[in-house]
Amino acid sequence: MPEISLPTTMLTNVKAAPAARAVPLITIENLALYYGATKALKNISLTLSERVVTAFIGPSGCGKSTLLRCLNRMNDLIDNVRIEGSVKIGGHDIYGPDVDVIELRKRVGMVFQKSNPFPKSIFENVAYGLRLHGMRDKSSLEASVEESLRGAALWDEVKDRLHASALGLSGGQQQRLCIARAIAIKPEIILMDEPASALDPIATARVEELILELKENFTIVIVTHNMQQAARISDQTAFFYLGELVEYDATTKIFTNPARKQTEDYVTGRFG
Amino acid sequence: MHPSPTKDFRAKEFRYSSFFFTGITGLATYLIVALLGVVLVNIIIHGWPGLSWRFVSTIPKKDVFDPATTGILPMIVGTTIRVVVMTVFVLPVGVITAVYLTEYAHNTSVMTRIIRTAVNNLAGVPSVVFGLFGLGFFINFVGHNLDLVFNNGEQAWGHPSLIWASLTLAVMTMPVVIVATEEALKAVPPGLREASLALGATKLKTIFKIVLPQALPGILTGGILAVSRAAGEVAPILFTGVAYYMSDLPTHLTDQFMDLGYHVFVLSTQSPNIDQTQPILYATVLVLLILTFALNIAAIFVRSKMRRNMRSLH
Numbered sequence: 375m376p377e378i379s380l381p382t383t384m385l386t387n388v389k390a391a392p393a394a395r396a397v398p399l400i401t402i403e404n405l406a407l408y409y410g411a412t413k414a415l416k417n418i419s420l421t422l423s424e425r426v427v428t429a430f431i432g433p434s435g436c437g438k439s440t441l442l443r444c445l446n447r448m449n450d451l452i453d454n455v456r457i458e459g460s461v462k463i464g465g466h467d468i469y470g471p472d473v474d475v476i477e478l479r480k481r482v483g484m485v486f487q488k489s490n491p492f493p494k495s496i497f498e499n500v501a502y503g504l505r506l507h508g509m510r511d512k513s514s515l516e517a518s519v520e521e522s523l524r525g526a527a528l529w530d531e532v533k534d535r536l537h538a539s540a541l542g543l544s545g546g547q548q549q550r551l552c553i554a555r556a557i558a559i560k561p562e563i564i565l566m567d568e569p570a571s572a573l574d575p576i577a578t579a580r581v582e583e584l585i586l587e588l589k590e591n592f593t594i595v596i597v598t599h600n601m602q603q604a605a606r607i608s609d610q611t612a613f614f615y616l617g618e619l620v621e622y623d624a625t626t627k628i629f630t631n632p633a634r635k636q637t638e639d640y641v642t643g644r645f646g
Numbered sequence: 647m648h649p650s651p652t653k654d655f656r657a658k659e660f661r662y663s664s665f666f667f668t669g670i671t672g673l674a675t676y677l678i679v680a681l682l683g684v685v686l687v688n689i690i691i692h693g694w695p696g697l698s699w700r701f702v703s704t705i706p707k708k709d710v711f712d713p714a715t716t717g718i719l720p721m722i723v724g725t726t727i728r729v730v731v732m733t734v735f736v737l738p739v740g741v742i743t744a745v746y747l748t749e750y751a752h753n754t755s756v757m758t759r760i761i762r763t764a765v766n767n768l769a770g771v772p773s774v775v776f777g778l779f780g781l782g783f784f785i786n787f788v789g790h791n792l793d794l795v796f797n798n799g800e801q802a803w804g805h806p807s808l809i810w811a812s813l814t815l816a817v818m819t820m821p822v823v824i825v826a827t828e829e830a831l832k833a834v835p836p837g838l839r840e841a842s843l844a845l846g847a848t849k850l851k852t853i854f855k856i857v858l859p860q861a862l863p864g865i866l867t868g869g870i871l872a873v874s875r876a877a878g879e880v881a882p883i884l885f886t887g888v889a890y891y892m893s894d895l896p897t898h899l900t901d902q903f904m905d906l907g908y909h910v911f912v913l914s915t916q917s918p919n920i921d922q923t924q925p926i927l928y929a930t931v932l933v934l935l936i937l938t939f940a941l942n943i944a945a946i947f948v949r950s951k952m953r954r955n956m957r958s959l960h
């Protein structure tokens with residue numbers, strides 16, 4: 375795909391530098407997405423940095439999930455989806471002709487809104503992805519499963535019942551299991567689509583803590599409806615409205631001193 | 647009808663219609679249960695005396711109508727084998743078709759519509775037509791051509807046999823398996839597929855590792871229905887494999903076979919002395935029923951074990 379020249383956007387701060395140490399990892403340029411004839415994303419341009427938590431906020435239906443699913447090409451599964459523009463990860467266009475979607479999804483993991491553990495044992499849930507990518511040896515599997523469960527702050531709760539069904543776990547545990555499953559295959563990026571929206575406050579707090587820990591090793595993009603949550607866990611925040619990126623900046627700036635009126639209205643709860 | 651003017655009248659009308667419909671539906675249900683009960687009791691009462699270990703384990707020599715010497719071992723064997731062989735064919739083919747229809751085909755494409763229409767129509771075809779189809783397609787076309795290619799025209803395949811009868815039954819029960827499997831596949835939560843794909847699984851891997859295991863109980867239900875339907879059918883095997891009499895058990899899939907259902911027909915229409923044959927006729931029917939129940943119960947047992955596994959330990 376030819377390089378697309380950067381358009382002049384109406385947004386001045388789209389490329390605002392995040393933290394000083396930031397290394398750009400995901401570059402979205404001029405992205406538009408159509409579901410059939412409906413345009414769900416309009417000319418999105420956005421650069422996400424390595425080992426930074428970026429939050430996508432905005433009212434329901436503004437395209438947050440759609441954009442998130444562009445980053446690991448989950449939208450490929452939906453009929454009649456058409457995408458324009460480019461998404462580059464580490465400089466490679468993930469919609470290029472020679473891209474292996476399997477390899478992409480291995481590098482870009484995903485945690486869903488509704489926790490979706492497989493109807494298998496806790497161990498098998500985490501081992502699934504490892505086996506998928508070629509790990510056969512029992513002791514390495516065991517070691518990796520333990521490491522991932524520890525990484526997802528779940529090990530102590532499940533270490534005595536690894537071979538019990540994952541469906542017996544509580545909602546919060548199930549969601550952390552899904553996180554363990556995602557980090558087991560060592561992705562660089564983890565996409566989270568409202569991972570705590572179905573959880574009670576305590577389980578939510580645990581997941582949030584976990585996200586802050588994961589930040590050390592992973593680049594995280596999280597969709598959230600919860601303003602406090604975005605403020606607590608993210609470094610950068612992007613605000614979307616009706617398929618457009620309205621404002622993208624450091625989280626503290628978005629929540630204390632947004633450049634645009636729309637953003638201010640939304641984060642202060644005046645609409646949305 | 648106008649709404650009734652008085653409260654009293656309304657209540658009466660309501661009670662009347664309610665009574666009427668409850669009565670009708672209840673009556674229909676009891677009638678069916680009663681009919682089934684009468685049939686079962688009748689068969690058990692008349693069949694039980696004729697049932698003995700000797701009867702079910704004997705290969706009849708010469709006279710199949712003589713209660714003292716006849717047996718039905720070859721019929722039990724024949725019916726069991728044709729049902730098992732049918733299952734071996736119908737399950738994989740039916741499941742693959744259903745997987746194609748639900749997971750791969752675009753619902754709006756012409757091809758999908760043709761396949762769906764074909765499947766639906768197949769379900770409504772009378773079973774004797776399948777018998778004729780089996781004769782025309784499997785025996786006279788497939789079998790005959792196999793003989794031409796592999797046997798220099800000598801007849802090894804191109805005659806009625808276990809394999810062609812089983813395949814004919816497989817074609818007949820295919821819609822049941824396809825529909826049951828499709829339902830089972832559709833019931834698998836989309837979230838599970840997404841989770842697997844998002845971990846970098848291919849679509850095929852996802853289907854094999856996540857979707858099919860989850861759908862297995864539903865697929866087995868289809869298998870149970872297919873077995874139930876096929877076990878008692880006679881028309882499809884009439885021209886495609888069943889024998890009036892054989893002095894020995896079948897040893898190859900290219901052998902003809904005797905069959906419980908067909909044997910019931912033989913006993914009831916060909917007997918020189920109906921009164922003498924009646925006990926073994928009823929006993930044969932009873933064995934056919936028991937066999938069908940046994941096959942069902944085996945399948946149901948496997949299915950419930952599977953469901954339990956899925957829910958608790960894995």
Ligand SMILES: Nc1ncnc2c1ncn2[C@@H]1O[C@H](COP(=O)(O)OP(=O)(O)O)[C@@H](O)[C@H]1O
Pocket residue numbers: 409414432433434435436437438439440441452
């Ligand atoms: N599979 C789909 N087919 C058609 N339209 C869709 C589909 N998924 C989402 N949309 C539409 O795209 C828009 C953005 O949806 P989504 O990305 O889910 O929003 P958000 O996650 O911000 O709530 C909505 O108007 C929604 O109705």
Ligand SMILES: [Mg+2]
Pocket residue numbers: 438439440567597
């Ligand atoms: Mg969403």
